[in-house]
Amino acid sequence: xxxVKIIDVKESIFADNNADADRLRSELKSTDSYLVNVxxxxxxxxxxxxxxxIKELRDKLTIGVMxxxxxxxxxxYTISNVGIEAIQIHTGGMCHLDxxxxxxxxxxxxxxxxxxxxxxxxxxxxxxEFDTGANLKMAILSIPEGxxxxxxxxxxxxxxxxxxxxxxxxxxxxxFKVDQCIENIHKMNPTATVLTxxxxxxxxxxxxxxxLYAKVEAYHG
Amino acid sequence: xxxVKIIDVKESIFADNNADADRLRSELKSTDSYLVNVxxxxxxxxxxxxxxxIKELRDKLTIGVMxxxxxxxxxxYTISNVGIEAIQIHTGGMCHLDxxxxxxxxxxxxxxxxxxxxxxxxxxxxxxEFDTGANLKMAILSIPEGxxxxxxxxxxxxxxxxxxxxxxxxxxxxxFKVDQCIENIHKMNPTATVLTxxxxxxxxxxxxxxxLYAKVEAYHG
Numbered sequence: 001x002x003x004v005k006i007i008d009v010k011e012s013i014f015a016d017n018n019a020d021a022d023r024l025r026s027e028l029k030s031t032d033s034y035l036v037n038v039x040x041x042x043x044x045x046x047x048x049x050x051x052x053x054i055k056e057l058r059d060k061l062t063i064g065v066m067x068x069x070x071x072x073x074x075x076x077y078t079i080s081n082v083g084i085e086a087i088q089i090h091t092g093g094m095c096h097l098d099x100x101x102x103x104x105x106x107x108x109x110x111x112x113x114x115x116x117x118x119x120x121x122x123x124x125x126x127x128x129e130f131d132t133g134a135n136l137k138m139a140i141l142s143i144p145e146g147x148x149x150x151x152x153x154x155x156x157x158x159x160x161x162x163x164x165x166x167x168x169x170x171x172x173x174x175x176f177k178v179d180q181c182i183e184n185i186h187k188m189n190p191t192a193t194v195l196t197x198x199x200x201x202x203x204x205x206x207x208x209x210x211x212l213y214a215k216v217e218a219y220h221g
Numbered sequence: 222x223x224x225v226k227i228i229d230v231k232e233s234i235f236a237d238n239n240a241d242a243d244r245l246r247s248e249l250k251s252t253d254s255y256l257v258n259v260x261x262x263x264x265x266x267x268x269x270x271x272x273x274x275i276k277e278l279r280d281k282l283t284i285g286v287m288x289x290x291x292x293x294x295x296x297x298y299t300i301s302n303v304g305i306e307a308i309q310i311h312t313g314g315m316c317h318l319d320x321x322x323x324x325x326x327x328x329x330x331x332x333x334x335x336x337x338x339x340x341x342x343x344x345x346x347x348x349x350e351f352d353t354g355a356n357l358k359m360a361i362l363s364i365p366e367g368x369x370x371x372x373x374x375x376x377x378x379x380x381x382x383x384x385x386x387x388x389x390x391x392x393x394x395x396x397f398k399v400d401q402c403i404e405n406i407h408k409m410n411p412t413a414t415v416l417t418x419x420x421x422x423x424x425x426x427x428x429x430x431x432x433l434y435a436k437v438e439a440y441h442g
Contacts, residue, residue, distance in 0.1 A: 041263045042345050042374060043366030070346065072373045093376065095316065095346035122373070123346050124263050125291065125316035144365035144388070145264030152293045152343070153263060155314065167365070173391060 004076040005108045006088040009101040017130060021099035024106075024133030031112035034216045035102075037134035039156065041149075042122030044142040045166040047075045048199040049208075050117055054084055056209030057115065061216060064113035066105040068097050068121050075119060085109060096126040099133040115216050124153040136215055142167040143174050147181035150188065157185050162193045164208060169198040225297040226329045227309040230322040238351060242320035245327075245354030252333035255437045256323075258355035260377065262370075263343030265363040266387040268296045269420040270429075271338055275305055277430030278336065282437060285334035287326040289318050289342050296340060306330055317347040320354040336437050345374040357436055363388040364395050368402035371409065378406050383414045385429060390419040 014020040028035055038046050054063055067076040068089040076088035087108045097120055118134060120127040137160040141149055144167060150157040157163065163185050165178065182194050197204035235241040249256055259267050275284055288297040289310045297309035308329045318341055339355060341348045358381040362370055365388060371378040378384065384406050386399065403415050416432065418425035
């Protein structure tokens with residue numbers, strides 16, 4: 001197995017997380033790093049989706065991944081084993097990351113990356129409340145979870161730039177109406193981009209990677 | 222649609238939630254009510270599982286359901302529409318319930334029930350940290366979420382008495398090893414009961430209902 005750096009993050013020393021998140025965005029800009037905060041329920045397919053994006057973009061951009069977990073290192077090894085630098089962040093029971101915890105992770109990379117993914121703790125509630133300093137916020141919702149989830153976890157779907165509907169290959173098995181789900185999302189977040197994928201079958205991943213690549217290109221100017 | 226009481230719970234005035242949870246258990250005992258705290262990720266099938274249990278036990282016990290959600294009333298109406306008294310608890314953004322919030326919900330029932338289910342906020346992290354005063358803690362894990370979840374959200378699977386593995390009807394589609402999952406659960410929680418069901422197809426629901434009925438009978442003495 002490829003090596004993975006594992007760090008235990010400490011609680012932030014900054015009282016004002018929003019101000020610290022802005023400060024982190026300035027720091028990221030100074031190293032030309034674009035940070036994407038990836039949020040979802042447990043088991044929505046965050047890591048598999050990242051593997052697909054990496055496949056599409058690894059020849060165009062330098063990429064790093066930070067895996068936030070309460071415990072376990074399995075996702076960081078999965079990423080590291082395809083040759084992408086991965087940092088495992090252990091939150092010590094905490095249900096989300098703030099900007100300073102994200103900074104602690106970023107400092108562990110051997111060198112700045114053009115595109116960094118932060119795979120947040122699997123949780124549709126708490127991570128939505130904390131600005132991690134990311135340039136883009138992305139939520140993944142998988143078909144087995146149900147098309148009503150945007151209504152039940154509104155803050156998550158209100159705060160993100162991009163919603164990825166994953167496991168579309170299982171649509172025949174579950175009672176999930178994609179149009180209704182997109183309507184639910186747009187009711188509370190009219191400008192959100194919604195993309196439909198199957199990370200397992202690589203369906204829709206090129207479109208997702210193209211979307212992210214355009215964002216990174218615009219950021220790097 | 223049948224009526225549903227909807228309440229906005231207030232933050233607890235008690236500094237020591239554990240002591241308050243013990244106090245709530247005494248209060249429940251005085252009315253012969255048995256409280257089950259049902260926890261899972263969003264979309265694991267909590268409401269559908271409760272509908273199945275209700276079908277099995279409604280002729281034997283008086284049953285009530287409290288639905289905790291950040292927003293939305295859909296689950297409470299689903300329960301109410303089968304003729305079971307349902308209380309919708311809105312948490313106002315909070316990611317879990319504590320004992321006093323649970324008490325606020327219990328007080329809304331028209332009369333004490335022999336068996337009360339608290340459907341907690343969909344979240345594998347925070348609800349595990351708060352004793353709601355329940356007599357039994359039950360986690361639901363669904364096949365699409367993956368068999369590694371007990372390792373990634375250890376506190377949830379350590380703290381419960383019962384783990385229900387749901388959506389077993391989808392086992393052929395997902396890479397989920399039931400034996401491995403049970404082994405993962407028992408590694409950290411050797412005495413946990415693990416039951417496998419498909420709430421959608423009513424598979425295993427009788428066994429689950431029998432397990433709960435035996436607990437309630439023993440409690441009522």
